[in-house]
């Protein structure tokens with residue numbers, strides 16, 4: 001019996017050395033220590049052992065069983081660990097790899113802004129940027145906007161204090177430039193502006209481009225020519241421009257500028273409300289009062305100024321129905337404009 005115990009223990013030892021997986025070790029356990037396993041059978045054979053030896057042999061069988069259990073458990077733990085490591089390695093996510101890279105793209109507003117700036121740079125304009133937090137002085141006073149003008153109302157403007165506000169247009173850079181530079185001046189000013197307004201066509205924050213040209217002998221004809229070049233390069237070569245009389249405090253005369261509808265080509269459609277024209281910007285000849293406020297001799301120099309919303313141009317160019325879409329940062333919306 002002692003011999004039989006030793007034989008089985010050696011046999012299990014040998015099989016364990018050859019084993020190479022948790023599953024194989026499980027099989028060994030069942031084969032030898034299972035309910036009808038070979039080693040378990042020894043205990044059943046104990047009844048045939050002479051009663052005098054039964055205690056000693058029984059003890060040996062139990063010791064052998066404990067040894068086998070330990071050997072199996074040890075080997076099993078070894079392979080379990082190894083297999084887990086292998087599984088982890090195979091399931092590891094390599095964050096540097098992906099199914100096609102998600103490449104970012106330029107926001108439609110930035111794209112349109114850059115295109116427009118390129119056009120004006122080509123016409124000899126310098127690009128200037130100014131502060132978004134402005135003083136009442138630069139935002140209103142120097143531009144000839146009187147204290148009782150509705151644009152200065154709390155309902156329209158975000159005030160920080162009585163004299164500090166979020167600029168309502170990029171025009172303060174006109175006076176800032178005219179106060180610090182001598183003509184000839186040709187600048188375009190892109191930037192964010194703020195107004196207390198929020199619906200499908202108005203956002204409390206939007207982007208403008210302001211243009212200013214102050215030289216000797218500047219007239220509305222120069223303005224119209226520049227804006228025609230802008231309209232044709234931004235939309236199509238066939239785009240037409242028309243002026244309608246208007247009023248702005250800082251220009252005299254002032255004009256509303258329409259372009260022929262990019263969707264119907266002027267025949268009339270839903271976008272242009274059947275008129276064939278779309279209003280895109282306000283412009284005019286710089287009011288002599290503004291020039292004088294900024295220390296420029298209005299008898300010698302004249303100038304034109306214009307301003308428009310980049311967002312509105314982007315909406316027209318890409319057929320975007322709601323301005324708010326451009327500020328929601330929905331990737332599915334933005335990736336259409338790659």
Ligand SMILES: [Zn+2]
Nearest residue numbers: 261264269272
């Ligand atoms: Zn139309």
